[in-house]
Amino acid sequence: MISLEKISKHYQSKSSQKGNIVLDEISLSINKNDSIAIVGPSGSGKSTLLNILGTLDVPSNGSMKFQDAAVDLLDDKELSLLRNQKVGFIFQMHHLLPQLNVLENVLLPVIPNASKKEKKDAMNRAMKLLKQVGLEDHIHKFPTQLSGGECQRVTVVRAMINKPDIILADEPTGSLDQNSAAQVGDLLIELQEEQKIALVVVTHSLELANKMKIKYRLEKGKLIQFN
Amino acid sequence: MSIIKFILRSLWHFKKQHIAILVGTMVSTAVLTGALIIGDSLNYSLNNLVEKRLGNVEYAMMTSDRFVRTQLADDLSKEIGVEVAAVLSLEGISINPEFNIRVNKTQIYGIDSSFWRLSNVKPISLDNDEAVISSNLAIKLNLKLDDILLLRAENVGFIPVNAPFVEEEQSSVALRLKVKAIIDADKLGRFSLKSNQIAPYNVFLARNYFCDRMELNGFVNTILVENIEDELIGTDLLNEKIEKVWALEDAGLIISKIPETGKTEVRSNRIFIDKPISESLSQLPHSNVKILTYLVNSFHAKGKTTPYSFVAASSFTFDGEALADNDIVINDWLAKDLRIGVTDTLTLYYFVIGPLRKLSEKSSVFIVKDIIGTAKNGLDNSLMPAFPGLADANSCSDWETGVPIDLERIRDKDEEYWNDFKGTPKAYISILKGKELWESQYGAYTSIRFNMEKSSLEEFESDVLRQLSPIDLNLQFLAVKEIGKLAANNGVGFGELFLSLSFFVIAAGVLLTTLLYSLHVESRKSETGVLSALGFSQKQIIKIRFSESFFIALIGGITGSILGVLYNLGLMEGLNSVWSDIVRTRDLEVFIKPSTLITGAMSGIVIALFVIYLVSRKKLKQPIVELLKKISNSKIKIGKSQFWIKVIASMGLLGSLTMITLSLLSSIEENAGLLLMASGLFLMGSIALIRNYFNSYSNRNFKKPFGWKYLAIKNASLNQGRSIAVIALLALGSFTILITGANRRTFYGVDESNNSGTGGYSLWAESSLPILHDLNADSENNFENVNVVQFHNLEGDDASCLNLNQVDQPQILGVNSEAFDMKGAFSFATLFGDIDKNHPWLALKQSLGKNVIPAYADMTVITWGLKKKVGDTLNYVSESGQLISLVLIGGLNNSIFQGNVLIDDQYFSEHFPTAVGSRIMLIDASVENRAEVLDYLNSNYIDYGIEVNSTSARLAEFNSVTNTYLSVFMVLGGLGVFIGTIGLGIVLLRNLLDRRNEIALLQSLGFNRPDIFKLIFLENFFLLTTGMIIGVLAAAIGILPSMLSPAFNIPGLFVFIILLIVFLSGILWIYVASRLSLNKYLIQSLSSE
Incomplete structure (x- = not known):
């Protein structure tokens, strides 16, 4: 579904002529139903790799294909469509919009491209998912009225609303307490198996990583699979 | 969930920020609309004045020094079936004998009931010894009903006063009258056939009595014709009818x-x-x-x-x-x-x-x-x-x-x-x-x-x-009302003028909107990143932001337009009081056209939306990742852009230095322009230099001792765009205030010099009645080293800056070209073609063809009063009814002749032979006997209604108009900068709110509240003082010529006060914002992060 071919990413700095190499010719294939964990120390480039996978960032070298389409050849409109329809993001900082309530935050991804019918379906889907995550009674609450865990669960539902092919989660439990973290982690797996979608999780939590079928470690720009 | 719902939610959630943006839009819209309304108001007022001064008079025949029968008016009236009035119109002097108060240049009208009927005004019947006077004359002379009024009317007769073998009679005829009525403008108290907003001093008396006293029984020199609703007679028809009903006596x-x-x-x-x-x-x-x-x-x-x-x-x-x-x-x-x-x-x-x-x-x-x-x-x-x-x-x-x-x-x-x-x-x-x-x-x-x-x-x-043919004797009708309306409608473009005068206030409003909106978008960066991540395209995000802001711009534009009415009222109040030098009348009325309000609102909305669009588009250019992480857009720019900033800084400052050097080597006329350019380059170079300074701080690897100053400047350089915008606004504002204050008109040399605006003459004299003889040959004139230059004049409209109406036939003066040439009097801003620059006055004697006459006028008159340029033509009708063209072959530098057109006296006498005597004189008197000469003229020629002033005072009066415009510009400029400082405060407050976590961190590191206050204060004080210093230095460069002039006169206190207000306002806002941003919950906000 997604293939990365010798992806590199480096940042310019005054002190180094070559720049800091964050990702060094990484190649990776992700298929439907894969659940992948990427671990590594802070600053190893895990989030960078995830951002490239989600087309939020552009690699310095290499190529990426999403369902056989070369990503670097897509324009902004096509990329936006891809992100909207095919990818679901879950950020460490939930990034819920404070002016929208739970239900509205969940339905936000529906606005750009959905038809009337699709919007109606999305509404039903949203209610169903919110019920699944135990937030059906909170649909009218605003993010400032929710706990960290609740906010993250809303983020999960938002990421699922357009039935994406892949979920990309960047430290989804990073700012949560142990209980909430466990809840969110289980939720992710549950939804991934149920919806049969790919899931890539960047985490420094081994507990969460162990829940994924495939595990990689990102060290010195290289991706190393481990068990 | 729909886009509209999202937009409405966002509007409500961020209402405080939107209100701030709304205020910025309102300010710029209010000022813009107010300036436009002023234009409408002036136009309306001048048109209104045309109605007030003419009543129902549509056409007029002014026979100058000829006289036609009063019967002609009656015959014409029967012929065309409209009201026609015969009037004897002469100039004179009015005197209150009790207090010996005099008013020169009084217009005296001999009228009958047809005059009042013409304008549907209730006739005031007048006995032979009675007069009706205008209310302004009554005030000036301190006259009430039944008081005695003395008049000295110009002595005229059938025979031209300067015809051969005609004895010079008394210059005036005395009349003693009782004030029967005092009338306002609504009863024709402002009656005048001249296009000028300045109210004339009028006296109306019984025509037959007046004619009798002037020995002109049954003859007049003015015929007035009313208009007919729905149908204009037209001057052609009137002239045709005159030819039908006139008689030999009329010729x-x-x-x-x-x-x-x-x-x-x-x-x-x-x-x-x-x-x-x-x-x-x-x-x-x-x-x-x-x-x-x-x-x-x-x-x-x-x-x-x-x-x-x-x-x-x-x-x-x-x-x-x-x-x-x-x-x-x-x-x-x-x-x-x-x-x-x-x-x-x-x-x-x-x-x-x-x-x-x-x-x-x-x-x-x-x-x-x-x-x-x-x-x-x-x-x-x-x-x-x-x-x-x-x-x-x-x-x-x-x-x-x-x-x-x-x-x-x-x-x-x-x-x-x-x-x-x-x-x-x-x-x-x-x-x-x-x-x-x-x-x-x-x-x-x-x-x-x-x-x-x-x-x-x-x-x-x-x-x-x-x-x-009556036309051969210049007995023809003019469509005076149409001419008046045209002059009013094409008068001084107050709308455009006040728009430019209000430039800084509008700019301040726009800048405020830009800054606040920029802050607003910055604060919603992560939201933008999320929307992108969720699949909203750039176009869609811009559309959302734009739509959200459209509501704000719309409300801001509409309310701003309404507030513009208040701004306009303020401006009008100023024009009717402290700035009345510009308009010379207190009859300006506010006139609001709905279309103007709509134009103002639309303009404000468009400007706001344009700004919003630009900011939104710029902010969206950041990569999504940076947006999500709220990384500032103004991060380190290395390479090309730093290079160009250095280039601009170097070029600006070096260029400025070069211009200063060049200007010191050039003439006074050239160096003013060079120094102004130098100050502009200095502004540009300095601001670029500061930008480079910020860059160096941002990029700097810490080398120097780490202190308050370092930290303050480092913070200021964090958002360079914002900091530079604040500095630029303050620099431009201070520059404008100082340079307009210093450029209030002064002389660049000694006012006695021949090539100055006084021509080297010390006194300017005007009389109401013509002086027929040579004052230099006056037997009682025993003064040594005194020379009087007398000018023939043909009355016309005042084309000086004192008249708001556009004129196309200014007063003509016949000058002795050789005398001016010998003296090297005055100087020229522009000369046409190949005129000898060493003997420009002699060019007035050249022949340009039949009925084509070379002429000079003040350059300001040509450009602003006549709305023409050198080489253009003014058309007049000579006494023999021929069309003559005055070609403007040059423009004088700011001179005492402002308002007049000058031709050689030979040409004058040829085409206006009976305009004899002189009412305008220049006197060349030494300092020692100047006062004596003044006294002599004022006492010996008092019955001619003479008024003698120093030429420098006359220039100062013209300069007062320019100076008043500059004062308005200064005040509005100061207001703009003042608003800018408010904006500085609001931006600072908003900025600090966004930096609460940073400030909380400082507290956690041991900075106490005074320390943090000091840091914030220093940061913004740096911006305030840098901006003002750059502006003041740039202005100092620009005003070097004025400073070097011995007659340098800057309203120092006024300028200082405005700059001080700006500075203190800035300090106040910095202080208030800094204090407000510090509260006890900062640590808590840090922990919640």
Whole structure:
């Protein structure tokens, strides 16, 4: 579904002529139903790799294909469509919009491209998912009225609303307490198996990583699979 | 969930930020709309004034120094079926005798009931000793009802005052009247036929009485015609009708039969027959003899002299032969007196009367061709024109000829001749010779005699009238109301003017909107990143942001437009009070057009949306990842952009230095422009330098001791765009305030210098009544080193900056070009073509073709008053009804002639021969006797309504208009900068709110509240002072010429106060924002993060 071919990413700095190499010719294939964990120390480039996978960032070298389409050849409109329809993001900082309530935050991804019918379906889907995550009674609450865990669960539902092919989660439990973290982690797996979608999780939590079928470690720009 | 719902939610959630943006939009819109309303208001007020000053008068015929019958008005009225009023209109002086208060330049109107009926005003009937006065005159003279008013009206008559052999009479006629009524503008108190917003001083009295006192019984010089609703008569039709109903008396002609010869003679009540009349009469199909009779000083022959005699030049034949140019036929009385005969030589001595009654005696030699009987065959007293003072004199010693008569030369036999033969000419010369010697601007003939064997007198009179055209005598109607409306509608573009004067306030509002919106978008960066991550395209995000802001812009535009009405009221209040020097009237009314409000609102909305669009688009260019992480957009820019900033800084500062150097080596006229450029470059270079300084701080690897200053500047350089915007606004504002204050008009040299705006003359004098004689030859003028230059003038509209209306026929002055050339007086801003720059005045004498006259005017008058440029033409009608074109061949630098057009006096006399005397004078007096000269003129010529001022005071009055505009600019500029400082405060507050976590962190590291306050204060104090210092230094460069001038005069206190207000306002906002941002919950906000 997604293939990365010798992806590199480096940042310019005054002190180094070559720049800091964050990702060094990484190649990776992700298929439907894969659940992948990427671990590594802070600053190893895990989030960078995830951002490239989600087309939020552009690699310095290499190529990426999403369902056989070369990503670097897509324009902004096509990329936006891809992100909207095919990818679901879950950020460490939930990034819920404070002016929208739970239900509205969940339905936000529906606005750009959905038809009337699709919007109606999305509404039903949203209610169903919110019920699944135990937030059906909170649909009218605003993010400032929710706990960290609740906010993250809303983020999960938002990421699922357009039935994406892949979920990309960047430290989804990073700012949560142990209980909430466990809840969110289980939720992710549950939804991934149920919806049969790919899931890539960047985490420094081994507990969460162990829940994924495939595990990689990102060290010195290289991706190393481990068990 | 829909986009609209999202937008509405966002609007409500971020309402505080939106309100701030709304305020910025409101400010710029209010100022813009207010400025536009001023334009509408002025236009409306000037149009209103046209209605007030003219009432229902649509057309007017002003006959200048000619007079037509009052009956003409009645006949015209019957012919066209509308109300027509005959008015005697003269200038004069009004006096309150009780308090000895005088008002020169009073307009006196002799009217009857038709004048009031013309404008549907209730007639005020006037007895002979009563007057109606305008309310402004009543105030000026401190007069109430039934008070006594003294008038001195210009003494006029049928005969031009400067015609040969017309005695100079009293300059004015005194009238003593009782004030019957005082009227306001709504009752024609402001009546005037001139396009000017300044209210005239008017007196109305009974026409018949006025005419009687002026010895003009039944004659007037102004005809007014009302308009008809729905249908304009048109000047063509009116002029056609005048030709139908006019009579010989209107042309000043008298036709009579000569009993002795049976011939019919045409004479003029102006003594000399105007050239257009004589040319028309020559085309009549009757044979005629033209006659020019002249008073000569003496005949000389064979050592003998016959004094003071009349000579007739004519086309008579003697013995069937016409006379050659040097032939003279004398009567037997003269032959006997001189003891000469045929073929003897005879010399004639005679006076030629020049401008200001300058007499020069000339002579001409003749050969006696024949001797004829005295007073025979029609060659008798009937040939003498009806010179007043001569025709009715009983003896030679009673003569009043207007030229010096040495009574001792008159012998008994001369008295006898006068008794027996009166003015019978003693000699005859050819008409061609006579014209060569004695033709004047008033005409070439004193009579024309026709052979009328077949026609009766009545038939001949009809023939004459048919042959003549009123237009040839400039008896034609003007559409005065249409002209007035045109002048009002094309007057000073106050709307555009105030828009530019309000530039800084508008800019401040726009900048405020930009800054606040930029902050707002910054604060919602992560939201933008999320939307992108969720699949919203850039276009869609811009659309959402734009739509959200559209509501704000719309509300801001509408409310701003309404607030603009208040801003306009403030401006109008200023114009009607402290800034009244610009408008010279308190009759400006507010006029609000809905279309203007809509235009203002739309403009404000468009500007706001444009700003919002630009900011949104710029902010979205950041990568999504940075947006999500809220990384600042103004991060380190290395490489190319830093390079260019350095280039701009270097070029700006070096360029400025170069310009300063060049300017010190060049002339005063050039260095002003160079230094202004230098100050602009300095501004640009300094701001770029500061930008580079910020860059260096951002990029700097820490080398120096880490301190408050370092940290403060590091913080300021964090958001360079915002910091530079604040510095630029403050720099530009301070620069503007200082430079407008210093550029209030001063002299660049000593005001006595010949090439200054005073021309080297110390006094300027104007009189209400013309002074006919040469003041330099005034017997009581014993002053040494005093020279008076007198100008002929043709009245016109005031084209100076004191008149808000556009004019196209300013007053014309006839100047002595050679005198100005010798003095090197005044200087020129522009000269056309290849005019000799060393002798520009002589260019006024060049010939440009028939009826095309070269002219000069002040450059400011050409550009702003006339809305023309050098090379353009002004059209006038000469006294003979011909169209003449004045070509503007050059523009004077700011001079005392502002408002006038200058032509050579020769051309003036040629085309306006009867505009004699002078009402405008320049006096060259030394410092020592200046005060004495002033006193002398003011007391000796008080009855001419003379007003004498220093030329520098006159220039200062013109400069007062410019200076007032500059004051307005300064105040509005200061207001703009003041708003900018408020913006600085709001931005600072918002900025600090966003930096709460940073501030909380500082607290956690041990910075106490005073420390944090100090840091924030330093950061923003740096921006405030840097901006103001750059602005003040740039202004100092720009005003170097003024500072170097000995007459430098900057309103230091005023400028200092405005700058101080700006500075203190900035300090206040920094202080308030800094204090507000510090509260006890900061640590808690940190922990919640």
